[in-house]
Amino acid sequence: MTGQNLVDSLGRRVEDENDVNFSVTQKLEALNNAQKTLCGLLHDYYLSDFKVKKTSIPLTLNSTGERSVSMDTAFGTQSKEGFTASSVFTTTITGVTTNAVDSNPTVFNKSSHGLGNGNVVEFSGGTQMTELNGLRGVVESSLTDSFQVKGVLGSPQETTGFTVKKVDTDPTQTIFDKSGHGFLNDQVVKIENMTELSELDGMTATVENVTTDTFQLKGVLGSVAQTTSGGIMTLVSSGELLGNRIYKVYDVTNKRYCTYVEDPNLDDITSYAYGSIWTIIDNELVVVPSTCTSVHIYYIKVPTDLTDSALSNLEINEMFSTTLLDLAEAEIFYADNRLNRGSIAHKRAMEMIQVYNSRLVIEGKINE
Structure with missing residues (x-):
């Protein structure tokens, strides 16, 4: 089963096949967390790979x-050099208007908005296209002064202006940059040699919000940008x-x-x-x-992270794919504050894991 198959299956489970409420990135994070949880709970007998x-x-x-x-x-332990860091950035944009309702999806306008394709945004404050207030969606067709949101078509025209908040990264944390850095979410790194962000030197923190070339560190907010490519990150828990x-x-x-x-x-x-x-x-x-x-x-x-690709294959035996999806579904619903749905999926996963492990004792493959 491929990463692409699993993302699609998870989308159907959480009633979001078009990635409107939950981005592909969020679904992959839930699936990859589920892999680690599943491998941590299954008996070693099942984990030969x-x-x-x-x-x-x-x-x-x-x-x-x-x-x-x-x-x-x-x-x-690994050390990697050459990190820079973006300064504090704005992720809340006000005064976002729309074109007349003549395109599908709706075109949103804001000079130098700074949003990129794939960003997840949340709308609020609209006074005319009010049905979008509270909606989350994924940015596409982003240009310097306009963007669209996947699958979003609203009416009537919004001329007063939305407040649009970017919600897929934490605006209170510095973004660290290095092409192909290779770090993974939840790894712990030590920061050194940040000449302009010297207040961070010696600090250890947990990696999160990873992309190919950027990541954030939980709770770390520097006072300025690090423009000199000299920062060193040392991995202190190998992952x-x-x-x-x-x-x-x-x-x-x-x-x-x-x-x-x-x-x-x-x-x-x-x-x-x-x-x-x-x-x-x-x-x-x-x-x-x-x-x-x-x-x-x-x-x-640790299992290899899945990607949204037909070339990304599930390492664990496919007999566990349903339980993997249960765990991922639970994480998605918990994050969306749909606690009842999350609890049902989590309970289903835990019961199946218990069945798998108990079966080994019953069949005499392991001692109790």
Whole structure:
């Protein structure tokens, strides 16, 4: 099943096949969040396509005498240079009028409005074309002084003027720019070397509102623009590992698999007489005994983000596509404050996930 198929299916579920109330970007975000949730809740048995092995990860002696490696080191912390940042920008436009009702969709007029194709906008304040007040839609056919909104045809002509608010990005946050930056929503980055936005240096924040060449950081608003292409963003949570879904560790030095333990006092142990054991303490993978100097790590990776394309394929088995759509539908309805519809879809998904996982025990494929 392709990303394009899933976007279309989600559109039918939320009664928005023409992407008027919810943009394709919103639907893809819901689907990609649903992928992560689903992979986080399904038993590893179902996730063979997401199982990855990192080989020969070196361990070092930590302050308490055990061998360990930080999760960031093990899973590839990245630094990227050359970021700029847009200054505070206006996303509310007043005095937006329309042409006489002679085109479909309606043409909206405002000098240098700054909206681009694909932006999601919300109308308010119209005194003549009042049926559009409260409506959200997707901008298309954008020119310097005019634009249309997909599927919107209103009447009579609006001469007083709408207030049009851009709602697909947060106007209280700086936009960071770098062509093909490669960051993903929900990753955590550290900001450095922002010569003009020096107040942000050393700050860590969560990536959101990602496009190919831009993104925002949750809660980050700089005082000026960063026009010098020198900012550095360092990824401090790799995003490659799904949660802490490490399912197996192999002690390369002693040639044996490690047993997982949850004992928070493992950091008091430097030797163990019955093989090798591992756990995670304060974002470090710790292995005992201290004779172990290298490990293979087997883990569940984050699913690849879907795109609205026939070339973007669902990685997880298609038997779970209905449950994936249930989770995405729930997110869309919750975001739209339609809590009852969202709750029904979420409950349906959780019940099916429980059925899938319970089936493995019943069929004897895993121990309870």
